[in-house]
Amino acid sequence: MPVMKTENGFSLKYFSKINHVIPWEDLKNVQWKNKRACGKEAYCPTKVEHIANVITHGVWVIPSIFGWKLLLQRAKTSSQVLAALVYGASLVALFSVSTCFHSVFYCNRNKPLKDALHRCDRAMIYIFIAGSYFPWLTIVLNGHTGLTAIMQWFVWLLAFLGIIYQQLFHERFKSLETIFYLIMGIGPALPIISENDFSGMRELKIGGMIYVLGVIFFKADGSIPCAHAIWHIFVVVAAGVHYFAILSHLFPET
Known part of the structure; x- marks a missing residue:
């Protein structure tokens, strides 16, 4: 590999060393994805x-326990403890x-x-969606009227129905199942956002x-390498945003 030069004339020999350290040929031979699953078949990930699927969620188990503990430590009212x-x-x-x-x-x-x-x-996807709404509906919006009041029990009804559907039609009608996730995730937020204005809404x-x-x-397994692991990362980031919003606005440090 030719030695690269900077504008100051200093050689960047470390680029050459990096090329010797990183096993580029081995990386080229890594199987990053398999073919997309057909019909009712489940996608089979590569090694x-x-x-990647194990690591991207596994590393957050212990931090989530500490995060849970911090919420309980800051809880002062019965509503906060329950939430x-x-x-x-x-x-x-x-x-x-x-x-x-995984x-x-x-x-x-x-x-x-x-x-x-x-x-x-x-099933945990449905439970977590309902669980993520719970602090807002229990602490901030408790006692409100209109559709917001209905959401307090309606999100759990949706979770229950989603779990029943998922158990009955496991690995069937996958696109429909994804639509259910989106409906449950977005649907309850619409009346909450339209009827209320509270700290943490952003x-x-x-x-x-x-x-x-x-x-x-x-939904991109087999099309994008490590697609499910990337989905995990999105979940981690979004859950982190919601967690710190709940911690800051609903469980303020006193």
Whole structure:
């Protein structure tokens, strides 16, 4: 490799050294994705994708536990305690169940356990959406009238119906299932945003938009390398935005 020069005449020999350190040829031979799944079949990730799926949610299990603990420490009223318990539990469960599923899927030694965890992983999406709304509906919007009042129980009804549908039609009608996620994620937010104005609404909107953008990768397995891991990253970022909004606005440090 020819030695590169800067404007000051200093050689950049470290570029040459980097080329010797990084196994470019080996990286070229890595299988970054498999073919898209057809029909009712589930996508089978490559080894690299499996590892990425485990890591991108696995590293957040312990931080989510500490985040849950911090909410409980700051909770002063009964509404705050209840909100912290429900939201924190859903946050920890989301990352824990996802990590367990992808770990077992990677090992691929226990198909019944893998299938059961896959169902739990999908169900956790519904529970986490409802859990993410819970602090706002319990602490900020409790006692409000109109559609906002209905949302307090309606989000859990949607979660229950979504889980039933997902269990009955597991790995079938996948696009319809994704539409259900979007409806549950966006639908309750519309009356809440239109009928109310409260501190933290901007972060609520930003987090929601990040989730929606991430769905592009959620449906791109086999088209984009490590698409599901990228979806995980979107979930982490959006969940982080919502968590710090809840911590700052609903559980202020006193």
